[in-house]
Amino acid sequence: MLTQLKQVLADERISKLEVVQSLWSGYGEIARYHSPRLDKNIIVKQVSPPAQPSHPRDWNTQNSHQRKLKSYQIESAFYQSYGAKCDENCKVPGLLACIDDGVNTSLVLEDLDFIGFTTRCSDATMAQSKLAIRWLAYFHARFFNTAADGLWPVGTYWHLATRQDEWMLMPEGRLKQGAAKISGVLNKAKFQTLVHGDAKLANFCFHKNKASLAAVDFQYVGKGAGIQDLAYLLGCCFSNEQLFHYEKPLLNYYFAQLAQGMKEYKMDWDFSALETEWRLLYSLAWADFYRFLQGWSPGHYKINAYMHHQADCALNYLAIQEGK
Secondary structure (H helix, E strand, O other): HHHHHHHHHHOOEEEEEEEEOOOOOHHHEEEEEEEEOOEEEEEEEEEEEEEEOOOOOHHHHHHHHHHHHHHHHHHHHHHHHOHHHHHHHEOOOOEEEEEEEOOOEEEEEEEEHHHHHOEEEOOOHHHHHHHHHHHHHHHHHHHHHOOOOEEOOOOOOHHHHHHHHHHHHOOOOOOHHHHHHHHHHHHHHOOOOOEEEOOHHHHHOOOOOOOOOOEEEEEEEEOHHHHHHHHHHHHOOHHHHHHHHHHHHHHHHHHHHHHHHHHHHOOOOOHHHHHHHHHHHHHHHHHHHHHHHHHHOOOOOOOOOHHHHHHHHHHHHHHHHHHO
């Protein structure tokens, strides 16, 4: 990797500073390097698929392996074709180079820490949560009605078509029976954008000025209704009690920011109709993720009364629609 980096960046003095983290299931690493010629640090996300894939929850299937490989191809496509369209309102690390030797693929990226995005958090304050919501709103506005060429035709890492193994392990019940209908309604939403697909706190880097953030990890970016990202993010940021208490103001804040973003990017669409549809899809977005968790990790800490409530709302909504 070091030799390739020296060639691509025309800097013989590049040095590796540290391994930031290993990729999920041992598929490579994220490392920090320093380039004297560029006078800055850079990040290299190197994908090196293991000969014997492992998984912390024992999902070592061929489906899982192929999905991971494709996800890294998708991320590379995002940075090469879409990343430059993200401005400071939906900041992502800039792409310096993409290296593919036929076996391993590496993304050479701007080091967010080096430019001030130094804070990561596992528990977000309300202010931090709103920054993440605002980022999503502007990202959704920026890529509203965008064709997902080279990306997932259906975004989010949990979408049903790629999670049949998990669906098979779900307990029998209304949610399992309604999974395909829930997924179908979401996938056929009239108003679609690009969704991040894994908008958890760990994928947001907060600036030291406490006024902005950037997002990383675009392995599951693709077409979808923006409300899917929002529901997933809220489940990462807030407790069961907080979700019940803050649901309305947080949804209102998201749509207010989305409206500003649509205006900023001169997206001339019927915003009222968009908001009406996505609000209706909110409970379905929760139910869709709950379906995944029931098969993948039925004891997961994110499963709570609020998630149960939203799943019930979604299933009741579908029953009403079928009865019309």
